[in-house]
Amino acid sequence: MTGPLTILLLCIAGGVGAALRFTLDGAVKARVHTVLPPGTMLINVLGAFVLGIVTAVTGTLISPDAELVLGTGLLGGFTTFSTASLETVTLAxxxxxxxxxxxxxxxxxxxxxAAALGLWLGSLWAG
Structure with a gap:
């Protein structure tokens, strides 16, 4: 069972992921001017790739609790399905x-x- 420390780390990681998303999206918007939202695209594709790696190495290189903190916390806070959906609907x-x-x-x-590539690379890394 997941302990209180893991839950605390999950919460902290989620906040860090959200801050990373905010920072990266702002940096991309300041440099790339296009009708499509490139920051959200980059964030979600990158997040899917990293989650693929994290998932593939769980049980060999990292523990299930670490996967929870990194996958659900950090990457859950970093990626954003809701923003992607809203941006798509706004364009429509x-x-x-x-x-x-x-x-x-x-x-x-x-x-x-990206998720498939991450899973593949992670499985090679994990052996």
């Missing part, structure tokens, strides 16, 4: 149907590919 409501489809489906496809 503005009449940018192609951009909305590219954003929604593009992020899904890239995140799935």
């Amino acid at each position: 409501r503005a009449g940018h149907w192609g951009r909305a489809a590219a954003n929604g489906f593009g992020m899904l496809i890239l995140a799935l590919a």
Whole structure:
């Protein structure tokens, strides 16, 4: 059973992940000017990749509690399905149907590919 220390670390990691997301998204928005939201795309694809690695190495290189803190806490706070959904709907409501489809489906496809790549690389690393 998960202990109080793991729960505390999970909460802290979630806050750190959210702060990292805020910082990275702001940095991307300041440098990349496009009609699509590149920060959210980068964050979710990167998060899926890292979660794939974390999942693959759990039980060999890291403990299930570490997976909980890193996966659910840090990466759960870092990635953002709700923002991605809202940004996609906002594009559609503005009449940018192609951009909305590219954003929604593009992020899904890239995140799935990144997760698969992370799982594969993590399994190689874990042996």
